[in-house]
Amino acid sequence: MEPNNTYEQEIDLKDLMFAVLYRWRPILAVAVVLAVLLGGYRAVSVYREENDAAALAQAQKDYESAVELYEKNQANAEREIDNLVKSIEEQQKYLEESRLMNLSPYDVWSAQTVLFVKTDYQIMPDMVYQNLNYTDTILAAYQTALMNLEFLEEVAEKVGLDERYLEELVSVTVSGNLLTICAMDGTESGVKAIMDAMLDGVKDAQSQIRTSIGSHTVSEVSSSVGALVDLKLQNTQKAQSDRLVTLNDSLTKTRDGLDALAEPVAPSSSAMTAVKSGIKYAVLGGVLGAFMVVFVVCVCFLMSDKVYSAKELKNRYRVKILGTLPVSEKKRFVVDEWLRKLEGRAHGADISAEYGLIAANAANYADDMKSLMVIGTADEKLVAAVAGGLESRMAGVKVTIGGNVLRDGNLLRQLPGCDGVVLVEQCSRSVYSDVALEIETAKDLKKTVVGCVVFE
Secondary structure, eight states: OOOOTTOOOOOOHHHHHHHHHTTHHHHHHHHHHHHHHHHHHHHHHHHHHHTOHHHHHHHHHHHHHHHHHHHHHHHHHHHHHHHHHHHHHHHHHHHHHOTGGGSOTTSEEEEEEEEEEEEOOOOOTTOSSOOOOOHHHHHHHHHHHHTOHHHHHHHHHHHTOOHHHHGGGEEEEEETTEEEEEEEESSHHHHHHHHHHHHHHHHHHHHHHHHHTOOEEEEEEEEEEEEEOOHHHHHHHHHHHHHHHHHHHHHHHHHHHHHHOOOOOOOOOHHHHHHHHHHHHHHHHHHHHHHHHHHHHHHHHHHOOBOOOHHHHHHHHOOOEEEEEOSOOSOOOHHHHHHHHHHTOOOSOOHHHHHHHHHHHHHHHHTTOOEEEEEOSSOHHHHHHHHHHHHHHOTTOEEEEOOOTTTOHHHHHHGGGSSEEEEEEETTTSBHHHHHHHHHHHHHTTOEEEEEEEEO
16 A cells, blocks of 8 residues: 555544544533632622622612612603503594594595775875774784684584584685685585685674774685695695604604613622622633633644544555554443544444454455564554454464564564565554555565554
8 A cells, every 4th residue: 555645634623523522521620620710719809899898888879879760761761651652542533533634635625715804094195194004903803713712613513523623624814905714624515614604703703803903894805615636635644644653653662661671689798799700700711711621622633643543544545444443441431432432433342353354354455465464553562462363363374463663673674574564553642654654664665555453
């Protein structure tokens, strides 16, 4: 077998993960030590600080201030919620009962009457002092009388409306000597009834205004009734509907804010505070300790040249793996045994059966070879054990116990006398560079590397 000189080493994340997991004992030990040290230090420090009289007094003062602020915010939120609930109820009622909000913008009946108010005012030519002009005052008096709440209540009663919703259906404007009265409703008869009631109000107010302000006459200039499309009304209705949505959103946010208010916690005993703080820092210390060990293990794994697994040997040097054996048959921790099974390493199987498989593989790969030398950088006892196992199971083949030919000149001189070699390597002891030299030495002496036995 020739070394694979074109092999590009890649980091196997699975091997790296198991390399870390196998170090669970030092990871756990360092994590516990740092957790105890950091948690204990923090607990003692906090306990000393909390027992200080000034600190206790300040903590109580801060708590009282926090309670006062909490109660104030809670009261404000509850008051705002009550106001919003009332506003929502009123807005819903308005949208349901208001005649204006229930009119169709595409079928609005509108009535308009223009009245001319004439007084006896005349300009006196060449006179320094002129008579007083009461026209504007009279027009304002009519406008006030028609939009007076008492009068609107009378009109609403006549036409069968709630006085609260009549005001938004009528308007009275003044321009020059003209008094313009406008009204709207959903039907022709309805708008005519409103306009007639408004004009009756003009007649009723006329005598009183004449007496209190001055003589005048009122005459009708124009009057019209018809259906029209009022897109401004559509915008007004939408604005009122949006206001209801806004109120509901505000109510939801205010309730959420009230629910989110956290009631201040009274200062606990210094011992309890110290324990809580110590636990937090203990957890932090444990995580930090575990991370430190994991980091060191990862660095060592990446920098190390030692053999980690039989799979890596096979990939690097294209050497046949005759079999894998556990380094020791002693009982391991349950966790270690579980990890070995999970990774697929040798974990206390029937050693005799394993040697039988190794001997069978060696016999198949050795073809007609009559002599084999067992060499490798594994422990000498392990090399001898493999040689003994092969010798007893390979009839007709002479098996020579070798060892580390890179360190023993006598073995190196014996190497040309055999037909092939069997490598024995040990994980965490053998190094890849030595394995490469062993394979290269066998190649230079024209010897075939039958395969490799790996102790894991």
